[in-house]
Amino acid sequence: MPFISNTPQQQEQMLAEIGLTMDELFDDVPRELMAEAFDLPRGLSEQETRNRLMELAEKNATHLTCFLGGGFYDHFIPAAVHSIVSRSEFYTAYTPYQPELSQGVLQATYEYQSMICRLTEMEVANASLYDGGTALYEAMMMALRITDRNKVIVDDSVNPIYRVMIHSYTQNLKIELEQTHCEDGLTNRDQILQIIDDKTAAVIVQNPNFFGCIDEFSDIAEAAHDKGSLLIVSSYPVSLGILKTPAAMGADIVTGEGQSLGIPMSFGGPYLGFMASAKQYVRKMPGRIAGETLDMSGQKAYVLTLQTREQHIRRDKATSNICSNEALCALTALVYLSLLGTQGLRETAQLCADKAKYAYKRLTAIPGVEPHFRGKWFFNEFVLDLPYEAADVIARLIEKRFAAGFPLGRYYDGMENSILISVTEKRTKQEIGMLAEALESVL
Amino acid sequence: MKLVFEKSVPGRRAVRIAPTNVPKINIRSDLLRQKPANLPELSELDVVRHFTELSRRNFGVDNNFYPLGSCTMKYNPKVAEHIASYPGFADLHPLLPQLRMGGMLTQGALRVLHEIDLLLREITGMAEFTMQPLAGAHGELTGMMIMAAYHREQGNKKTTILIPDSAHGTNPASAAIAGYSVVSIPSNDSGVMDIEAVRQHLNDDVAGLMLTCPNTLGIFNPHVKDICDLIHSVDGLTYYDGANLNAIVGKARPGDFGFDIVHLNLHKTFATPHGGGGPGAGPVGVKKKLVPFLPVSVVIKRNDGTYALQYDRPKSIGYIAPFYGNFGVVLKAYVYILMLGKEGLCRVAENAVLNANYVKERLKGHYRLAFDRLCKHECVFTISERMAQNGIHAVDIAKALIDKGFHPPTVYFPTIVKDAMMIEPTETESKETLDSFIDAMIEIAEQAENEPEKLKTTPTTAVVCRPNETIAAKNLNIAYL
Amino acid sequence: MVIEGLLYTKDHEWARIDADVATIGITDYAQQMLGELVFVELPDIGKKFAGHDELAVVESTKAANDIYSPVAGKVIEVNGELESQPELINQDCYNAGWICKLQITDTKSVESLMDSKQYEEYLGGH
Incomplete structure (x- = not known):
């Protein structure tokens, strides 16, 4: 048997x-x-x-050249990543309940937390959550606990997939969710400043936002802090190779999807939700946390710490019901970042931006193709308006072996002709040129 | 051992980025980070050595016996890992099926999701599954949200969930996060939720019940069906926490017991690796009347034999995960079920229960059984009186086991048993392995009764010995900056 | 150890009543059950509590326990020393380990508390 x-x-x-x-x-x-x-x-x-x-x-289409992003990206993954995380001492272990037998996972978790702090410039990070969406929801719940308030403002340039998740999770709770509407490609600060009040627990924003535009939230952070509210920033970790960090903008809690850090797309999971915050909020944070300590003989060791926040001790009063993390995905991200190093990550991020800009120039040179948001800085994604329905154009480009982008009409009314195109460092100049030719040929 | 950051040598590189011939752009400087992210600078060999060394400081099922109670640390078949890395699965972008006609680009993946749904229905006796919950606890929350949606539609104003005191902490935490208050029901002298206690706490406020069966003591509640009936009598719903399904899989089905909602831990019963603490997967199955409330999207099979995602479910609780669940994990469970097949699946629980009872019977003269009766997939011991007099606790037994080359059982859980040691051997372990574990446990028992001071300094063979949790919590150091 | 002159709750808090101010802490029994404390979450000054409201949280590495207000009152002072030295509760729970002071808003809430003798009897039954 x-x-x-x-x-x-x-x-x-x-x-x-x-x-x-x-x-x-x-x-x-x-x-x-x-x-x-x-x-x-x-x-x-x-x-x-x-x-x-x-x-x-083989019934799944992986022959397409991928310009599809939307928060989930086709980045290059060095072979050493898979080789290392395939060591079965890691992947056939469970939660490090016995620290003597789990120093590998525990030290890796501590290193991962450190890596997330270094990327975001925040002070503390947890051992990870399920994905970027649940991490954002957990950040919102954390802000409610910290402020003891119940109103949350979310801009609609935050990933729509995450916004619908937050909507589901708050159905049974007494939470007032207010959505502001992004008009010009940047977070709608005018609207946010208008509705933020002393009942507001948090303002949730994203950088780069769902449309790929790069924003700077220092003004929103200041307004939030004036009212005693928190700023929650959802971020794209690869972009932090070059972009201003959430901490430098005054964010209180930072979350994001870590899939871009060496984790395969795998049709939607397993992924990696990361979360970092200011140190003063660490006891309100959900999820596991590894910490350094000393063992009986005085040598350095790692353990799970601050466990009294968690469900196995606090039960119905826990900071969250989460009882695991995405340990192997966190390890993957740690290995990826260790391999890339400071320069590698910076160059990868710069290449994403360079190639996206190149693609933008090539594609907007096609008659009938116009940028949707003009004069905005973008990282590796941008929105173009097409003469016809974007979903239709994308379908025709699939026949030409391109996953050309995402039709924004699916989530945004009035954007039926708009396509969100993503370019990672993995795409070549030649592929971008071929996409431009293909697009021109179907218009 | 040094941290990866401490090994950094300025200027060293592991990855060379492909040169490009597109112009470099200069993003406006106030949008850029002031100083580069301070990541380690290492060669590929440095990185490989560092993590190989870390892996040697870790213990998995592949190393040796891992009887961690309630976690079902069974063998994780290698073929499942192999298949999950096929490019057709690993490189598949999750947004593809949301493109027009995009479902046709992912027929293989959608078929996996649909077929495992059918298999799990048959295994559990439920009407339909969602693969979306990303872990067991996430499944619990999903289940509670379905419960709340059902009561909202019925116009019921219900506020409480009944949960036994032996439950995992995730149960009360999930109920609370879904907006319910929790009523804890004490276990009776036989170690199970007392039906009389359920009756006493039953009223119109009761939205439902969460039950693990067999429970965390490894005991099957003979009144499980009657308890479900009681809850139904006040229009409450019953939730089966599938953490311990391994004990009955292929023998009995929670759907037949009267449960309305179940979650399964694919990383337990269905042999997907635990990953050092995740990723897992916690599919949720429901009875027919709750199907409309399942999260979207739902994978359906069309009349022409193709598969598609359905979003138009007006009563759905909505989106609880970004896509279709932890697909990579679900895929491995699918492979496992295909390989076991009907005849294999029926042997799982039999052998899991046989192994647990074998360990229980052979150890019961040496440790005290919390409940001396037939157990299912796990048994819970506690220390003998003599050991207690010697100042020995469960932790000492656990640490001594490390020196014998085994992973300790779950200790101090369930909390209703003092100094609990919860042993779950799983069906994949051989008699030889169990015998060597039993011998080690007996040796430790003798030491605990006769030379207790020796146990207090164990383990001596591990890379560290009893790290101090108080120091960790007081002098909080959780990042190296 | 139980101190005469203090009032006690069934949840093992003590209160020292001085005119309309109650100084609150946890008893020796409670601190022993919890083990070495690593964190105390203090209430905000100015916040009002009814009797038996969740006032503070004390944590060891293995447990987190709510401290309930023995009396109804408004927080007028907290023991800030506990933030850096939670172990003061272990070392001297009835003096240096006090948690906060409440201005009593409902004197009736004091009446339900046990005196040291009653509390000792209550402990005996444990």
Whole structure:
């Protein structure tokens, strides 16, 4: 039998030793609750399984040149990343409950937290959350706890996927969510300054925002702090290779999706939600945190710390119900950043921006293709207006082997002709040129 | 061991970025960071050595027996890892199916999601699953949100959730975050939720019940169906925490017990790796009347045999994850189920329960059983009176086990048993492994009764010994800056 | 150890009543049960509490416990020393380890408290 070590003889031997039959082992389950039969297929051999799954994998389109982003990006991943995180001492372990046997994961977690702090210039970070969306929701809940208020302002240039998630999560709670509307490509500060008041727990913004535009939130941070509210910034970690950090803008809590840090796209997960904050809020933070300490002989060691915030101790009064983190994804991000180093990350981020600008110039030179937001700085994504419905144009470009971008009409009324195009360092000048030719040919 | 940052040598590089021939742009300087992110500067060899050394300071199922109770540390088949790295899965952009006709670009992935849904329905007796919850606790929250949506639609004003005192902390935390208050129900002398206590706390405010069955003591509640019926009598809903499904998978189905909502931990029962603490996956299955409330999107099979995502579900609780769940994890569980098949799946619980009872019977003369009765997938011991008199606690037994080469069981949980040691061997372990673990436990028991001071300084073979948690919490150092 | 002259709650808080001001702390029994404390979350000055409201939180590495206000009152002073030295509660829970002072707003709330003798009896039953 696959994955069961004991032979039938051994099973008999063990049953004899404990004086029961296999059926008697289930005597405590009322007979009427036992299932009569399961309608399941026969088990497959490894070879059959691999053939079947290879066939399914080939039904997925990975031949497309990817200009699709929207918060989830096709970055280059060095081979050493996979090689390291495939070490089974990491991936077949569980939560580091026994620090003596988990110094590897614990030190890696501490290093990961340090790495997130260095990237964002924040003071503290947790061991990670499920993804960028749940991290943003958790940040919002954290702000509610810190301020003891119940109003939250979100600009609609924050990833719409995250906004709909926050909407779902707050359905049963007494939280007043107010949305401001981005008009010119930047967060709508006029509207935010108008509605922010002393009931506001937090203002949620994103940089670069969903449209790819680069913003600077110092003014919003100041206004928020004046009212005793917090500024929550959702950020794109690769962009922090060159862009101003959330800390430098006055952010109180920073979250983001870490997928771009060496984690494959894998059709939506597993991903990595990161969270960092000012040190004074660390006890209100959700999720695991690794900390440095000393062991019995006085040597440096790492443990999970501040656990009294967590569900296994605080139960219904915990800062969150989360009981794991995305440890292996956090390790992946740590390895990726260790391999890239200061210069590598800076160059990667710069290349994203350079190639995006190049693509922007090539594409806006096509008759009928116009920039949607003019005169705005963008990082590696930008919005173009097409003469026809963007969804339609994108469908035609798929036939030419391009995933050319995302149709914004899906989430924004009135943007049916707008396409969000993403360019990572992985795209070549040649690919960008070919996209421009293909786009021109279908218009 | 030095931190990766302490090994940094200015100017050293691991990754060379491909040269490009597009012009460099100069973003406005007030939008740029003042100084570069201070990351380590290392060669590829430095990085590989650093993390290889870290991995040697870690312990996984592949190292040796890992009987961590309630966590189901079974063997994680290598073929699942292999398949998850196929480019057709790993390199698939999650937004593709949201493009026009984009579903046709991801037929393989959508089929995986649909077929595992069908398999899990059959395994649990539920009507439909969502693969979206990203972990067990996330599944609990999703379940609670479905419960709240149901009551809202029914016009019910219900405020409380009943949860046994032996439950995982995630249960009360999830209920609280969904906006409910929690009523803790004590366990009775047999270690299970007392049906009389449920009756006493039953009233119109009760929105539902969360139950793990068998519970964290490894005990199956014989009144589980009656308890579900009671909750239903006040239009409450019943939630099955599938953390311990491994004990009954292939033998009995929570849907048949009367549960309305279940979550499964794919990283437990369905053998996906725990990753050092995640990623997991916590699919949620519901009975027919709750299907309309499942999160969007939903994968459907169309009449022409193709698969598509459906978003038009007006009663849905909405989006709880960015896409379709932790697809990479779900895929591995799918592979596992395909390989086990009907005959294999029915052997899982049998062998998990056999192994647990074998350990229980062989150790019961040496440690005190919290409940001396037939157990399911795990058994809970506590220290003997003599050990207690010697000042020995569960932690000492755990640390001594490390020196014998084993991962300790879960200790101090469930909290209702003092000095609890919760042992879950899983079905994948062999008799030889169990025997060597049992021998080690017996040796430690003898030491605990006769030379207790020796246990107090264990482990002596690990890279560190009993790190001080008080220092960590008081002199908080959680980042190297 | 129970001190005469103080009033006690079933949740193991003590109150020292001096005219209309109550000084609040946790008892020796409570600090022993919690073990070495690593953090105390103090209430904000000026905040009002009814009797048995959650007033403060004390944490060891293994537990976090709510401290309930023994009486109804407004916070007029907190023991800021505890922020850097939570262990003061372990060392001297009835004096240096006091948590906060409340201006009593409802004198009736004092009446339900136990005196040292009653509290000792209550502990005996534990």
